[in-house]
Amino acid sequence: MSGPDTSLWFAARTSRSFVLGATLTGFFAAVALVSLFWTPYDVTVLDIAGKLQGFSPAHPLGTDHLGRDMVAMVMVGAQTSIAVAFVAVGIGVGFGVPLGLMAAANRRTLFDEIIMRANDLIFAFPALLIAIMITAIFGPGAINAIIAIGIFNIPVFARLARGGALSLWTRDFVMAARVAGKNKAKISFEHILPNITNLLIVQGTIQFSLGILAEAALSYLGLGAQPPLPSWGRMLADAQTMISFAPHMALVPGLAIVFTVLGLNLMGDGLRDIFDPRLRRSRQ
Amino acid sequence: MKLLSVRDLVLDIGSTPILGGIDLDVDAGQVLGIVGESGSGKSMTALAIMGLAPTGARLGGKILLKGADLAGHTEAEMCAVRGGEIGMIFQEPMTALNPVMTIGDQVAETVLVHQKRSRAEAREIAGQTLERVELPQSRFPLNRYPHELSGGQRQRVVIAMAIALRPALLIADEPTTALDVTTQAQILDLLARLVDEDGMGMILITHDLAVVAEHADRIAIMRAGEIVERGPATKLLLNLKHPYSKALFEASNHVPARAGPPKNASDEPILVARDVVRDYVVPRTSPFARPGRFRAVNKVSLQLNRGENLGLVGESGCGKSTLARAILALEPLQGGQIFLQDRPVDAPEARRQMQVVFQDPYGSFNPRHTIARSVAEPFHLLGAAAPAGSERADRVALALKEVGLDPKDGQKFIHEFSGGQRQRVAIARALIISPALIILDEAVSALDVSIRAQILDLLAELSDRLHLSYLFISHDLNVVRAVTDRVLIMKSGEIVEEGETAQVFNDPQNAYTRELLASAPSLDEAIARRLKHA
Numbered sequence: 148m149s150g151p152d153t154s155l156w157f158a159a160r161t162s163r164s165f166v167l168g169a170t171l172t173g174f175f176a177a178v179a180l181v182s183l184f185w186t187p188y189d190v191t192v193l194d195i196a197g198k199l200q201g202f203s204p205a206h207p208l209g210t211d212h213l214g215r216d217m218v219a220m221v222m223v224g225a226q227t228s229i230a231v232a233f234v235a236v237g238i239g240v241g242f243g244v245p246l247g248l249m250a251a252a253n254r255r256t257l258f259d260e261i262i263m264r265a266n267d268l269i270f271a272f273p274a275l276l277i278a279i280m281i282t283a284i285f286g287p288g289a290i291n292a293i294i295a296i297g298i299f300n301i302p303v304f305a306r307l308a309r310g311g312a313l314s315l316w317t318r319d320f321v322m323a324a325r326v327a328g329k330n331k332a333k334i335s336f337e338h339i340l341p342n343i344t345n346l347l348i349v350q351g352t353i354q355f356s357l358g359i360l361a362e363a364a365l366s367y368l369g370l371g372a373q374p375p376l377p378s379w380g381r382m383l384a385d386a387q388t389m390i391s392f393a394p395h396m397a398l399v400p401g402l403a404i405v406f407t408v409l410g411l412n413l414m415g416d417g418l419r420d421i422f423d424p425r426l427r428r429s430r431q
Numbered sequence: 432m433k434l435l436s437v438r439d440l441v442l443d444i445g446s447t448p449i450l451g452g453i454d455l456d457v458d459a460g461q462v463l464g465i466v467g468e469s470g471s472g473k474s475m476t477a478l479a480i481m482g483l484a485p486t487g488a489r490l491g492g493k494i495l496l497k498g499a500d501l502a503g504h505t506e507a508e509m510c511a512v513r514g515g516e517i518g519m520i521f522q523e524p525m526t527a528l529n530p531v532m533t534i535g536d537q538v539a540e541t542v543l544v545h546q547k548r549s550r551a552e553a554r555e556i557a558g559q560t561l562e563r564v565e566l567p568q569s570r571f572p573l574n575r576y577p578h579e580l581s582g583g584q585r586q587r588v589v590i591a592m593a594i595a596l597r598p599a600l601l602i603a604d605e606p607t608t609a610l611d612v613t614t615q616a617q618i619l620d621l622l623a624r625l626v627d628e629d630g631m632g633m634i635l636i637t638h639d640l641a642v643v644a645e646h647a648d649r650i651a652i653m654r655a656g657e658i659v660e661r662g663p664a665t666k667l668l669l670n671l672k673h674p675y676s677k678a679l680f681e682a683s684n685h686v687p688a689r690a691g692p693p694k695n696a697s698d699e700p701i702l703v704a705r706d707v708v709r710d711y712v713v714p715r716t717s718p719f720a721r722p723g724r725f726r727a728v729n730k731v732s733l734q735l736n737r738g739e740n741l742g743l744v745g746e747s748g749c750g751k752s753t754l755a756r757a758i759l760a761l762e763p764l765q766g767g768q769i770f771l772q773d774r775p776v777d778a779p780e781a782r783r784q785m786q787v788v789f790q791d792p793y794g795s796f797n798p799r800h801t802i803a804r805s806v807a808e809p810f811h812l813l814g815a816a817a818p819a820g821s822e823r824a825d826r827v828a829l830a831l832k833e834v835g836l837d838p839k840d841g842q843k844f845i846h847e848f849s850g851g852q853r854q855r856v857a858i859a860r861a862l863i864i865s866p867a868l869i870i871l872d873e874a875v876s877a878l879d880v881s882i883r884a885q886i887l888d889l890l891a892e893l894s895d896r897l898h899l900s901y902l903f904i905s906h907d908l909n910v911v912r913a914v915t916d917r918v919l920i921m922k923s924g925e926i927v928e929e930g931e932t933a934q935v936f937n938d939p940q941n942a943y944t945r946e947l948l949a950s951a952p953s954l955d956e957a958i959a960r961r962l963k964h965a
Contacts, residue, residue: 319789320797320805323860325761326787328779328812341799 158421165417171410175403179229182222190219191375199393209395212385217399220377224400227289227378228407231371232358234293236351239300244347246301247308248339251316252331263309266302274299275364282370289378292371296361300354307350311343345422349415356411363404379404432498434459434632435480435600441491442472442479442656449475449488450656456649457600457632462623464643464664465636466679467653468879469850473636476653477602480634481519482509497599515545518593522605524585528577534561534588535573541595560591563628564621582747583614587621594625601626601633607642611746611906616950619646638879640683641909641952644668644961652676665961678881683954685884686913687891692738693898701772701784701867701900702735702758708766709750709757727753729924730767735868740894740901742915742932744908744947750924751904755872758902759787772867783812786861790873792853796845802856803827803841809864830859834889851882858889862897870902875910887914908951912936920944 159165194214201209208217250259278295285291315321315338324334359379365371366380374381379400386396435457442450450472457463467473478484480494482501494501496516504512513519521527529537538557542548548556558568564587577585586606593601603622607615623646626633635647643650644664651661652675660673671677709728715721727750735741745751756762758769760777771781786809789795796805806827810817818826828838834855845853854874861869871890875883891914893899905911911918911932918935920928920943928941939945 319791319795322761322789323787323795323805323857324797324808326759326782326785327809328782329808333811338797342797 155421159417162417162421164413165421168410168413168415168417171406172414175225175407175410176229178222179225182219182226186216186219186222188216188219190215190223190377199389199396201395208399209393211382211396212389212393215377217395220382221379221399221403224377224379224382225403225407227366227372227376228359228362228380228404231289231293231296231362232355235296235300235358235361236354238293238297239304239354240347240351243301243304243306244308244340247305247310248312248335250305251309251312251339252335254313254316262305266305269299269302274361278361278365279368279370282365287370287373289372289376292362292365295365296358299361300358303354304347304350307346308343311346312339315339315342345418349419349422352411352415352418356408356415359404359407359411433457433495434497435634436495437476437480437492438495439492440476440479440494442475442484443489444485444487448656450479452492453656453658455634455651455658455661457634459599459632460626460630461648462626462633462635462646464647464650465634465653466638466640466643466650468638468679468881470655471653472656473653474604475656477519477604477634477636480602481513481517482506483513511545514541514593514598515596516598517600517602518596518598520586520589520593520601520603520606522608524582524589524609527589528585530577533574533576534566534571534580534591535575537588538591538595539573541592545596556595557591560595561588563594563625564588564591566591581614582610583618586610586614586618590618590621590625594629594631597629597631599631601631602636603633604636605638606635608637608639612908612952613746613946613950615642615952619952622646639952640679640880641954641957644954644957645952652679665964668958668961680954682880682884683909685880685887687884687887689740689891689914690895692736692740692916699737700734701737701739702733702770702902704731704733704758704767704769706767707731707754707757707764707769709753709762710765711753727924728757731921731924731926732767733919733926733929735900735902737867737900738894738898739917740903740915742911742918743902743904743921744906744911744918745921746906746947749921751921752872754921755787755870755902755904758870759785779812779814783864784866785868785870786864786866787870787872788854788857788861788874790876792850792857792877793845795857796853798845800844801841802831802843802845802848805845806830806841806856806860806863809860812864826863827859830863831856833862833893834859851878851886854878854882854886855889858886858893862893865897866899868900868902870904872904873906874903876905876907883910890914908936908948909953920947 196214197210198212198214199210200206206216208221210216211220246262250262253259278292281295282291321334321338324338362371362378363380363383366378367384369384371380372378382400383397386393390397433456435455437453437455440450440453453476455463465473465476475484479490480501482504484490490502492502496512501509501512535554535557538560539550539553542553542556554573558573561571562568566584566587577588580588606622607618610618619642622633625631635643637643647664649662650664650667651658653659654675660667660671660676671680707728708726708730710724710726713723713725715723731754743751757764758776760782769776771784774781807823810823827841831838831840836852836855836859848856875886878886890901894901903911903915915932917930918932919926920935920941922943928935928939928944935944936948939948
């Protein structure tokens with residue numbers, strides 16, 4: 148084909164924020180994957196004699212207050228963070244998108260009203276407070292953290308899906324599908340969903356980064372992953388009392404969080420540009 | 432000296448030539464009509480004259496306004512010229528006004544930008560200018576907002592902004608395309624009066640040959656960035672030389688050849704509607720009031736016979752599209768009944784017998800589906816009886832062939848087609864289940880005249896061959912006159928006149944029909960009038 152290359156792949160390759168974000172995100176995802184098979188040290192084995200070491204060839208990022216290797220801790224912590232955020236986004240998409248599509252298909256009905264007002268209700272609560280409440284009732288743990296974070300993703304995706312779907316419902320091709328006798332569910336999945344996927348992917352990356360932050364916050368408060376499972380948030384909490392003589396204990400997980408979240412946000416930003424055909428055309 | 436002379440205007444964007452050597456002249460007090468189809472470069476010419484060509488465009492040639500070359504002007508100098516020496520009117524009165532500014536302030540702003548005057552003086556000029564465009568302050572005080580005005584009134588405000596400083600040259604780019612015919616006639620008359628009063632030169636850019644035939648002193652016909660023919664209006668219209676001009680002229684007046692409905696058509700009614708009522712709920716006026724109702728369609732009855740083309744004409748908001756959706760059983764009725772071949776339209780058997788083609792050839796298709804998939808969509812109506820596998824593919828290929836497309840095109844996506852081709856695909860989609868009735872909702876309104884003529888021919892041929900009935904909904908009286916057997920005139924949700932097309936057009940009984948017909952620009956009448964004066 149002649150003319151400027153307007154393919155998605157070309158746009159992705161030439162988008163600075165996407166390449167940078169995807170590299171950062173990919174790096175931490177790879178770290179989490181590798182930790183499933185191999186870590187330099189076992190994070191469940193303590194070495195009290197070798198605690199609070201600085202950077203050294205044996206422990207490139209030092210050791211913590213129980214003598215565990217920081218590299219291994221960050222690697223396994225990545226697992227927790229990514230797993231929690233991923234499942235939480237999955238809950239948000241899995242429940243929120245169908246609800247939003249249904250609300251849009253039955254717009255201005257009682258059903259729409261109930262779904263959207265229920266969303267408003269969830270939005271009206273401070274997210275962290277509810278998460279604390281849930282963990283207070285059901286006990287702390289990674290699973291309850293996932294549920295708590297996931298619930299707050301539902302209205303985000305429900306609103307997004309409904310908003311995107313509403314404008315599509317007025318388009319002529321949807322009218323043509325209705326003339327072809329297709330019911331609302333079929334139209335929603337055949338015509339509406341494929342046309343809002345872009346929106347959902349972009350929002351997904353952003354919610355993913357928020358999920359990592361939320362997990363870190365819950366773990367920091369002791370409400371997320373429980374020992375011995377390492378998590379970036381709990382590593383920060385552990386480092387708090389030793390910040391004056393072992394700053395690396397806070398620095399390492401802190402930077403891991405910063406770079407993962409930065410990577411995801413950059414990627415989301417890049418994806419938004421890539422998926423917007425108007426921006427794509429102007430970048431010939 | 433000419434007011435404006437453009438000499439050898441060349442414009443490239445990147446490596447693509449947009450305009451190739453345009454020569455134009457406009458005298459004071461004269462109207463130059465530029466006619467062309469989409470992509471002919473007529474709007475780009477206007478933007479180039481205004482110094483508003485898009486970034487990345489390279490300009491060549493001379494643009495002399497009262498002898499001064501605008502092409503050599505800096506941006507700051509051009510800012511003084513725009514709005515001061517040259518006024519411009521755009522197509523969309525909805526988007527050309529700032530919704531959060533009052534109409535008085537918007538007109539006054541033009542004055543304040545160009546002249547050192549106090550706010551009070553500027554507002555006084557704004558008031559006078561609005562009076563000139565027939566928005567008297569007694570009815571339209573300066574503190575009105577654009578949303579409180581109708582489309583035609585908004586366009587008057589846009590015109591007021593353009594002429595507030597009595598510019599030497601007015602450029603009107605499709606000033607009436609977004610308006611109803613009756614409003615269009617008023618706006619064009621207003622522009623003609625202002626040109627006379629101020630001795631302005633005006634460039635009237637339009638796709639509609641009839642509009643320039645009625646209002647222009649000189650005409651230039653553009654195609655693909657070049658002027659193919661130009662001259663004094665009467666002389667040019669009576670003696671077109673260039674083949675493209677002739678083709679354009681013929682397409683504008685095109686009447687497709689039709690055999691018409693069979694003799695005993697009235698014995699076989701396809702669609703019968705009785706006393707159809709459709710109400711919309713409008714927002715409540717206070718938190719606890721009952722929501723109001725707006726009657727969009729009020730007791731409409733109609734009958735459409737086999738093989739017949741029935742026209743439904745009306746201005747925007749008259750309820751014609753609402754009626755179409757009611758016939759398609761997409762919306763519930765608040766009264767009356769609609770039958771398709773003696774079955775209520777919401778019955779599955781009835782739905783199988785009707786399809787629709789929409790106005791917008793770009794929005795009618797899911798951009799993520801192939802053409803074959805889109806065209807096959809109505810098979811859903813047949814349920815288990817729908818053809819599958821190779822038979823389905825054959826039917827899609829046949830439908831594409833019927834509308835003059837290559838069956839291989841089925842694997843393409845909609846963005847790979849031009850507007851006219853898209854409308855052919857839309858017709859293929861409507862044809863695929865061999866319906867008895869196709870509703871054409873402004874189906875040719877968005878198309879260029881030459882494409883429109885082809886699509887009308889295609890529709891006429893299909894109607895004759897397949898004994899299709901059409902409900903042809905349009906605001907374009909010329910098209911309705913050319914293709915329909917009978918016509919209904921709709922106003923404010925009611926049918927005000929109904930009858931044989933020729934009879935209604937030649938001898939309208941209703942006052943509104945007469946007004947509508949008088950407002951519609953007509954090429955033949957314009958030329959006849961010019962002949963009489965010549």
